[in-house]
Amino acid sequence: MLISRIFVLYRERSSFFVELFIQHLHITFLAVTLITVIGLTVGILMTRNRWLAGGILRVTSFLFTIPSIALFGVLVSLTGIGLKSALIAIVLYGLLPMIRNTYTGLTEVDREIVEAAVGMGSTPAQLLFRIQLPLAFPVIFSGFRTMVVMTIALGGIASFIGAGGMGRAIWRGISTNFPEMTIAGSLLIAALAIFTDYLLGMIERLVRYRYLGEGGEKHEA
């Protein structure tokens, strides 16, 4: 019964949901782009300085333990309500898996492979782009997948500080005591997250196969 009422709701308010869905995709896309660029850069720089690496890993892990609502609250008082605060919060959360996997992936490339590449006269850039990044790619990609799914989910909460997105449907449902609306919004977020996770998971398996061959899946990061 509830299900059919929700589908009726989707049909009747389709333009409302489509708009929110597009907003949600937009926030997710912005955040994912920012996190990927920052995360990759920081992860790469960390491999050049072990001391820096330890510090950054501790800071990002600490940020990760702060409840998202608390972080939103702090940010609202600093940067106000709106997309900016939401993006900052989402990016801070998403950085951990991206940075950690980039860093681990790069540092876990076999020492003898790096030694062979350096010994044959690779410049630091050639070493990074031809050897380290390709070999770390499966690990980095699995961090990317975690991060994207997390970002989609967090986007739902970000609406609470006026960033738009599917969270607005949830929020409206709660404030007007309209549970179908809340569930309709949550379902769309969940569906988007599950679908994206499935898609990225398939790509991940392909990537692992391409780089590690048969049984590549066994080498979990």
Added chain:
Amino acid sequence: MAVIEFQKVTKAYGDEVDVLRGLDLKVEKGEFLTLLGESGCGKTTMLKIINRMVSFDTGHVWIRGRKLSEWDIVTLRREIGYVIQQIGLFPHMTVMNNVAYVLSLQGIPKVKQRQRAEELMELVGLPQEFLRRYPRELSGGQRQRVGVARALAASPEIILMDEPFGAVDEQTRNLLQDELLNIHQQLQCTIIFVTHDIQEAVKLGTRIVLMNQGRIEQAGTKEELILRPANDFVRRFMGTKGFMALLDEKKMKHLYQQILEEKISMEEVYLRLK
């Protein structure tokens, strides 16, 4: 002019002092030098100083008449072939791209790279079809061959090899050794080859350098080291094993064949030895 020259070179790794204690050595063009010695005596360290994978503390090193420190590090490394013990093939690249790696770093066109890779496969005795494979699809011996081919790609005048045949069975190792000797003859390059196996050092080296605790105990031909050892250490180290390695393998084969064909009996051999 020596291709490589070491003069009073010392090295310490932090508090691991006296890893190298005043090394003097001249390597001439076309030599096949085997660096022999017990584990931890400094063979790898000495080898890695040549392509600047490891720095040294005091003393001087010249490569082709130029001070090591004056070489551009990338140029130096590209002009020196390098095979490490664990081979270190790139798992995400085909054999083709592994073999042509240095050429690709230098921006040499793909067509030329392929041509050279095909030549090298021939040289190390692997079929051309293997160029399309990945390292994981090769046996241990085949990987060693690819490692050697990769080091030879840019036709280096100097080739450094750190126990390259350590991880294969004896038969394959013998085969690889024979092929390497062949390659050395064909290319007339200078090879520095680290090993801790006396037999290998004797079989391959035109000159053997015996190291002990960061020093060179003796450098010379196999006959010199085995028959005219410079000191007790050399005599003990080479011992009967060195002597056995010195006996020409072909003569042994001939003798064995004669015994099998009953042209000569084992008793006679014993009698003669007495």
